[in-house]
Amino acid sequence: MKKQALMRGKWASLLMIAMLTLSACGGQASTQSSNQGAPEPASAQSAEAPPSETKKPSGKVVVYTAGPAGLADKILEGFQAKTGLTVEQFQGTTGKVLARLEAEKSNPVADIVVLASWPSGMSMKQEGWTQAYTEAVHADRLYDGWVDEDRHLFGYSASALGITYNTKLVDNPPSDWSDLTDAQWTGAVNIPDPSLSGSALDFVSGYLNQYGESGWSLFDALKQNGVTMAGANQEALDPVVTGAKSVVMAGVDYMAYSAKAKGEPVDIVYPASGTVINPRPAMILKDAPNLDNAKLFIDYLLSDEAQALVANAYLLPGRTDVPAKEDRTQVEEIKLLQYDWNWMSENGDDITTQFMNVFK
Amino acid sequence: MQVRSGRTRFSWGTSLAIGLLVPAIVIPLCLVILNSLMVDGQFDPLTALGVVLAPGVASVLSNTLLLGLLVVAGATAIAFPMAYLAAKTELGEKRWLDVVIIIPFMTPPYIGSMGWILFMQPRGFLEELAPWTAALTPQFFSLGGLVTIMSFHLYPFLYLMLRNSIQRIGQGYEEAGALHGAGFGYRLRRIVIPLLFGSYLMGALLVFVKTIAEFGTPATFGRKIGFYVLTTEIHRLTSSWPIDFGKATALASILLTASLTVWYLQSVMSRKFRYQTLGGKGLRTRPSRLRLLGKSLSWGYVGIVLLLSIGVPYFSIIVASLQKLRGNGLAWGNFTLDHYARLLSWGSPGFKALTNSIGLALLAATFAAVIGTFLALQIRGSATKGQKTTDLFSLLPNTVPGIVIAVGLVLFWNAKWMPIPLYNTYGMAVLTYVVFFLPYTVQYVKASFSQLDDKLFQAGRVYGGTDWYIFRRIALPLLLPGIVAGWMMTFTISARELVASLMLLPPSMHVSATYIFSQFEQGEVSMGMAMAVLTVSLTTIILVIMNQLESYRK
Numbered sequence: 001m002k003k004q005a006l007m008r009g010k011w012a013s014l015l016m017i018a019m020l021t022l023s024a025c026g027g028q029a030s031t032q033s034s035n036q037g038a039p040e041p042a043s044a045q046s047a048e049a050p051p052s053e054t055k056k057p058s059g060k061v062v063v064y065t066a067g068p069a070g071l072a073d074k075i076l077e078g079f080q081a082k083t084g085l086t087v088e089q090f091q092g093t094t095g096k097v098l099a100r101l102e103a104e105k106s107n108p109v110a111d112i113v114v115l116a117s118w119p120s121g122m123s124m125k126q127e128g129w130t131q132a133y134t135e136a137v138h139a140d141r142l143y144d145g146w147v148d149e150d151r152h153l154f155g156y157s158a159s160a161l162g163i164t165y166n167t168k169l170v171d172n173p174p175s176d177w178s179d180l181t182d183a184q185w186t187g188a189v190n191i192p193d194p195s196l197s198g199s200a201l202d203f204v205s206g207y208l209n210q211y212g213e214s215g216w217s218l219f220d221a222l223k224q225n226g227v228t229m230a231g232a233n234q235e236a237l238d239p240v241v242t243g244a245k246s247v248v249m250a251g252v253d254y255m256a257y258s259a260k261a262k263g264e265p266v267d268i269v270y271p272a273s274g275t276v277i278n279p280r281p282a283m284i285l286k287d288a289p290n291l292d293n294a295k296l297f298i299d300y301l302l303s304d305e306a307q308a309l310v311a312n313a314y315l316l317p318g319r320t321d322v323p324a325k326e327d328r329t330q331v332e333e334i335k336l337l338q339y340d341w342n343w344m345s346e347n348g349d350d351i352t353t354q355f356m357n358v359f360k
Numbered sequence: 361m362q363v364r365s366g367r368t369r370f371s372w373g374t375s376l377a378i379g380l381l382v383p384a385i386v387i388p389l390c391l392v393i394l395n396s397l398m399v400d401g402q403f404d405p406l407t408a409l410g411v412v413l414a415p416g417v418a419s420v421l422s423n424t425l426l427l428g429l430l431v432v433a434g435a436t437a438i439a440f441p442m443a444y445l446a447a448k449t450e451l452g453e454k455r456w457l458d459v460v461i462i463i464p465f466m467t468p469p470y471i472g473s474m475g476w477i478l479f480m481q482p483r484g485f486l487e488e489l490a491p492w493t494a495a496l497t498p499q500f501f502s503l504g505g506l507v508t509i510m511s512f513h514l515y516p517f518l519y520l521m522l523r524n525s526i527q528r529i530g531q532g533y534e535e536a537g538a539l540h541g542a543g544f545g546y547r548l549r550r551i552v553i554p555l556l557f558g559s560y561l562m563g564a565l566l567v568f569v570k571t572i573a574e575f576g577t578p579a580t581f582g583r584k585i586g587f588y589v590l591t592t593e594i595h596r597l598t599s600s601w602p603i604d605f606g607k608a609t610a611l612a613s614i615l616l617t618a619s620l621t622v623w624y625l626q627s628v629m630s631r632k633f634r635y636q637t638l639g640g641k642g643l644r645t646r647p648s649r650l651r652l653l654g655k656s657l658s659w660g661y662v663g664i665v666l667l668l669s670i671g672v673p674y675f676s677i678i679v680a681s682l683q684k685l686r687g688n689g690l691a692w693g694n695f696t697l698d699h700y701a702r703l704l705s706w707g708s709p710g711f712k713a714l715t716n717s718i719g720l721a722l723l724a725a726t727f728a729a730v731i732g733t734f735l736a737l738q739i740r741g742s743a744t745k746g747q748k749t750t751d752l753f754s755l756l757p758n759t760v761p762g763i764v765i766a767v768g769l770v771l772f773w774n775a776k777w778m779p780i781p782l783y784n785t786y787g788m789a790v791l792t793y794v795v796f797f798l799p800y801t802v803q804y805v806k807a808s809f810s811q812l813d814d815k816l817f818q819a820g821r822v823y824g825g826t827d828w829y830i831f832r833r834i835a836l837p838l839l840l841p842g843i844v845a846g847w848m849m850t851f852t853i854s855a856r857e858l859v860a861s862l863m864l865l866p867p868s869m870h871v872s873a874t875y876i877f878s879q880f881e882q883g884e885v886s887m888g889m890a891m892a893v894l895t896v897s898l899t900t901i902i903l904v905i906m907n908q909l910e911s912y913r914k
Binding site for chain 2: 231349
């Protein structure tokens with residue numbers, strides 16, 4: 001009986017603790033929600049002062065990014081350290097970022113969106129999601145075609161698509177896309193899912209842009225040869241790293257280079273017939289609640305500091321005057337397919353649907 | 361809180377309870393159904409029906425139901441012998457077995473199936489351990505493999521139900537049969553199975569509902585083999601571009617209908633197949649002693665089940681969390697604790713996700729404990745209409761697949777006309793978890809409350825105690841164990857909830873479950889696995905403590 005009473009005392013104290021945490025966290029939650037309201041006046045205030053003035057910016061900026069997670073975090077930290085602003089960041093695949101924007105259409109919260117697919121960015125611009133930022137610093141130093149004429153899309157970084165293979169399993173890597181329809185690759189090849197991975201979609205539509213309707217015969221043949229569609233880029237690459245698959249086609253190159261640098265048994269080739277280099281657009285949304293901070297963010301993306309971060313992540317920096325990391329292939333060494341972004345962005349949806357029909 | 365409120369119908373308490381539950385649970389669910397009947401903002405059930413009958417949807421629906429049936433069969437095959445051995449033989453005397461058998465259920469399914477994938481894939485761990493299996497492993501990546509994984513995850517439900525009812529049958533009936541010359545097979549067929557049928561059906565339907573509502577395993581393993589079910593399609597349609605909320609809600613309504621039908625069947629069946637096996641004579645349980653052969657066979661069986669349900673997934677999870685280079689497999693020297701160090705370093709994304717999880721789970725569990733206790737006190741004996749309604753509503757989240765509630769919450773809180781700006785905030789995450797796991801507290805507290813004698817309260821009143829005093833000094837202390845049990849259960853489950861977290865967390869926030877999932881998707885599998893090990897150990901330790909305290913009290 002006594003023991004029971006004692007235990008009950010313990011239970012009571014446990015509950016007390018719970019109650020205390022409740023009240024403590026309740027307090028926290030309420031400060032959080034009052035924070036939510038705070039940026040409004042702050043951003044209105046800074047709207048009067050252009051960012052070039054020395055007046056200190058305040059508040060936050062909300063970024064939805066389909067970036068490689070590590071790079072996105074470093075950019076976030078660098079920007080916060082430099083400006084003192086708070087960045088709220090959502091990371092996902094291009095598909096998830098777009099879905100989140102669509103779902104929040106009635107109550108927009110994001111200021112900046114960074115996608116992994118240039119055509120998806122172009123369709124966002126066409127549908128009126130984005131706004132121009134003509135005074136962006138260093139935008140003139142971007143590669144030709146990595147920024148649009150109206151200055152909505154800023155291709156601050158890019159990836160090229162290649163054929164990544166496991167060096168333990170593959171002695172003679174395939175040299176072109178069509179090699180992968182060969183019997184020796186049956187069941188050994190992954191391709192990222194174009195509905196999740198913007199870059200994979202760009203490869204598919206870029207390829208179809210050059211070869212027209214007859215381009216589909218490649219994908220039919222690949223499906224016949226047991227090519228499997230496997231999530232976004234990382235999910236497609238991981239089985240190749242562990243050796244479950246030999247090759248991932250149309251995967252982004254920077255992931256292969258980072259894995260290789262880490263010591264994993266992978267390497268990458270660029271197909272002889274050409275591939276797609278995929279600038280990753282950063283855009284300011286039309287309804288951006290924190291517009292001035294958003295402009296600062298774009299400036300930061302194009303700054304020397306952020307471009308160096310981009311290069312360090314094995315991506316291709318957007319600026320012509322910043323070289324890519326020395327142990328990877330440079331922009332001018334990669335052979336490209338002949339494609340037109342306008343065509344690709346117009347036909348992206350149809351291509352996704354048809355690709356799904358082939359592969360699902 | 362009114363302890364006497366049983367007599368007055370629709371007291372303020374009951375009204376408040378229903379007033380809380382309707383916007384929290386009922387309206388979101390109604391919105392799902394309503395939305396599935398709308399086309400472009402117009403109420404148009406016929407066109408909406410067309411969406412449901414579209415060819416793609418039919419195959420997804422039949423996949424879902426087929427998976428449910430197969431997993432029930434698989435779980436039965438695993439659970440029945442286990443339950444029989446535990447109830448009838450000396451194996452049941454091993455208390456640790458009970459704890460160990462619960463582990464598969466405690467393992468978040470997306471982690472478990474990831475473990476299976478790493479183990480079985482070509483050049484995976486199994487092939488490294490036993491190279492001759494290379495010919496077999498590709499066979500695993502099929503519907504059969506999916507059913508295997510899910511059966512080994514869900515069989516504990518069935519096992520617990522069967523074991524308890526086999527124990528309850530008691531030796532008497534079987535001995536009577538044996539006395540009249542019935543052999544083992546005959547006794548099984550004519551006595552044990554008919555008596556068990558009711559509770560088996562309950563368990564089987566539970567497994568069925570759990571299977572069709574399951575998201576984690578189909579999302580990891582099912583997608584790999586191109587097997588799409590309702591939950592994964594709903595998630596894809598709401599979170600991956602191009603999104604289609606109309607179709608998502610249509611699928612959600614189908615899922616809702618399917619699971620409500622099953623629950624209805626279950627309640628009908630359980631009324632039909634109820635036998636009075638608890639007589640006044642008391643139970644004699646005398647576990648039979650096994651001979652050497654029987655003993656080794658039984659232990660061999662238990663060993664294989666445990667090996668497959670726990671050994672395989674955990675082996676892969678732990679090994680993957682320790683691998684330096686994933687390309688080097690099990691090679692000696694390829695192991696490091698680095699991933700744990702990075703996870704636990706202050707301020708790292710993983711660490712933030714972990715603290716977010718714990719913080720949210722603490723808040724959600726505490727709110728759920730307070731609200732759930734209040735609701736349970738209002739429900740009491742479920743005597744009046746108001747109490748019955750409260751009971752029904754508060755248990756809804758347990759009946760309805762999680763993803764359906766999640767869709768409903770999105771529709772409700774992200775609606776244009778919603779004046780409370782809760783969506784995309786921290787508060788939304790807390791609210792979601794509370795709604796999801798309220799039933800646990802309600803059930804635990806209800807169970808404690810049903811044991812209290814009304815005389816206790818009458819005594820309190822005789823001595824002039826006010827309602828509040830009686831509640832504080834008599835009811836609350838006696839209910840505390842139930843409340844705390846509910847609190848801990850909510851804490852453990854919300855610390856690993858995946859589907860609601862994926863759909864409802866504010867943009868910049870990760871919890872351990874979404875962190876793990878996004879590591880599989882975008883980042884480093886090893887980091888995800890290290891996080892999995894940490895989360896599962898943390899929640900298991902809490903459950904073990906709870907178990908210990910419980911047994912102390914007795």
